[in-house]
Amino acid sequence: MTLSDLDVARRLADAAGEVILPYFRNATTATDNKLEGGFDPVTVADRAAERTMRDLLAKLRPEDGILGEEFDPKPGTSGRTWVLDPIDGTRGFISGTPTWGVLIALSEDAGPILGIIDQPYIGERFEGTRAHAQLRGPQGTRRLATRKTASLDEAILFTTFPEVGTEADRTAFQRVAREVKLTRYGMDCYAYALLAAGTVDLVIEAGLNAYDIQGPIAVIEAAGGIVTNWEGGPAHDGGRALAAANPDIHAAALALLQED
Structure with missing residues (x-):
């Protein structure tokens, strides 16, 4: 069975969440600082989750490129690129707040055509494509729609x-x-x-x-x-x-x- 791009993205999010959650609110999780003269943290969970997503893409979408936060870009031959941030909000992650997320996009030259914001600890997944806008969470599944505030x-x-x-x-x-x-x-x-x-x-x-x-x-x-x-x-x-x-x-x- 051929997986759709959205199905691939969901598998990436599932796999990343499984890797990350054992490290969340875990006092033994190692943290490094990537910024000399400041603080830009990265954890073993960041690197392990991105590596897991890259390995999965190598099997499911080997022709696509990959741009991720923690490792070098991988060129592709399809004209499409998977854009990965394994833990967006690492400062929140190491502080124990559930405001971080796994970010996944599929991008073409003009920009992203698919995106996921996944918060695995509280079980919320926000999905968007050109034909699909959905939140799945503890209160069920519903369509995403922005506000109409004009002022x-x-x-x-x-x-x-x-x-x-x-x-x-x-x-x-x-x-x-x-x-x-x-x-x-x-x-x-x-x-x-x-x-x-x-x-x-x-x-x-x-x-x-x-x-x-x-x-x-x-x-x-x-x-x-x-x-x-x-x-x-x-x-x-x-x-x-x-x-x-x-x-x-x-x-x-x-x-x-x-x-x-």
């Missing part, structure tokens, strides 16, 4: 770090934050999942890599939302991202980000 003064905004990007980036972010109803911090990829699920309106971040954003882009777009960079262009290569629930709230936030 910033009714919007809920998320970002992972209060110190968003550069000083200029922080100034731009604060212009938006001053106008919204509520600003929250620290959710990593789970904030994008909540946007797709229709509980928040905006996620604004800077300093992203492709593997941080491609899975969320596919999920959010499938649910009816919009993800661009701060100039209104494609965001799938990383950098500064504005994820919004609908065109109205996106336009309002983008205008403030672009003010001089």
